[in-house]
Amino acid sequence: MRVAKMHALGNSYIYVEEHEIAAIRHRLPELARTVSDVRKGIGSDGLIVIGSSTVADVRMQIFNADGSEAENCGNGLRCVAKYAYEQGLVSKQEFHVETKGGVFHAKIWPDERGTVPKVTVNMGPMRLGPQQVPYSGPAVVDNEVAVQVGEDNLSGTLVSVGNPHFVAFVEDAVTSNVAAIGPIIERHPWFPERINVEFVTPRSRQELDFRVWERGSGITFACGTGACASVAAGVSKGLLDNQVRVHLLGGDLDVAVKDGQIFMTGEAVHVFSGVYAWDDEGKREQGSRQ
Numbered sequence: 001m002r003v004a005k006m007h008a009l010g011n012s013y014i015y016v017e018e019h020e021i022a023a024i025r026h027r028l029p030e031l032a033r034t035v036s037d038v039r040k041g042i043g044s045d046g047l048i049v050i051g052s053s054t055v056a057d058v059r060m061q062i063f064n065a066d067g068s069e070a071e072n073c074g075n076g077l078r079c080v081a082k083y084a085y086e087q088g089l090v091s092k093q094e095f096h097v098e099t100k101g102g103v104f105h106a107k108i109w110p111d112e113r114g115t116v117p118k119v120t121v122n123m124g125p126m127r128l129g130p131q132q133v134p135y136s137g138p139a140v141v142d143n144e145v146a147v148q149v150g151e152d153n154l155s156g157t158l159v160s161v162g163n164p165h166f167v168a169f170v171e172d173a174v175t176s177n178v179a180a181i182g183p184i185i186e187r188h189p190w191f192p193e194r195i196n197v198e199f200v201t202p203r204s205r206q207e208l209d210f211r212v213w214e215r216g217s218g219i220t221f222a223c224g225t226g227a228c229a230s231v232a233a234g235v236s237k238g239l240l241d242n243q244v245r246v247h248l249l250g251g252d253l254d255v256a257v258k259d260g261q262i263f264m265t266g267e268a269v270h271v272f273s274g275v276y277a278w279d280d281e282g283k284r285e286q287g288s289r290q
């Protein structure tokens with residue numbers, strides 16, 4: 001199958017058009033796990049399928065590296081927008097992308113003399129609180145829930161960007177123990193569909209340090225929906241202004257809140273396009289086992 005690898009701030013996915021995988025639709029979680037493996041596959045944070053839509057110009061389906069399907073992916077939306085425009089799947093520089101978590105408006109900014117084009121996506125309204133994410137814990141005040149982690153409690157704001165997020169404002173996001181704490185919260189019983197976990201620290205009212213443990217993929221270099229969830233949480237807590245530069249491990253993302261809608265602007269980068277022989281690989285392996 002023909003695939004492309006793209007990344008946004010180092011958050012990479014393998015992109016495949018729907019017609020390339022029509023015969024193996026029922027095996028997409030398995031394909032996501034295989035292509036994401038940096039040793040036995042291509043290496044990425046997951047798989048994204050680009051298809052046609054009856055309600056938008058193009059459709060995005062996103063699978064994490066563990067094969068779980070997510071409702072949305074901010075970095076993926078920017079890369080799908082770039083891919084759809086450059087491959088002629090759409091003819092305009094502004095169009096809509098359908099995801100499991102809603103339909104989102106994307107705008108591609110013209111190339112500035114060979115620089116990597118920026119893409120802006122309207123990620124929808126700020127959706128905070130336990131009623132917005134799959135949550136089965138105790139009653140929550142001010143959209144915040146405190147989860148026990150070892151001897152301590154870690155408070156986080158619950159936010160949906162189509163997918164669920166637990167945003168923790170911590171002393172220093174850059175040195176927070178994401179690998180130890182992230183999985184505990186991701187898989188906490190109060191989150192029946194698991195949850196993405198952000199660790200954030202305002203440098204000022206317009207700048208935010210950000211690290212993330214993603215549901216289904218673990219530590220990634222960037223999480224677009226997570227950056228939007230973090231700014232929404234910070235604005236609601238009175239800690240951030242409406243225009244914030246988010247400093248992620250892989251680079252910066254500009255997030256703005258206007259009339260209650262969250263706008264994310266950042267890069268989308270093509271790494272390579274090629275052919276991935278997945279099923280042949282399966283047959284060869286079976287052959288060698290006989």
Ligand SMILES: N[C@H](CCC[C@H](N)C(=O)O)C(=O)O
Pocket residue numbers: 011062064069070071072073074075076163164196214215216217220222223224225226
């Ligand atoms: N791990 C996420 C999906 C990918 C989100 C992230 N890569 C982004 O850019 O928003 C979830 O299970 O909801």
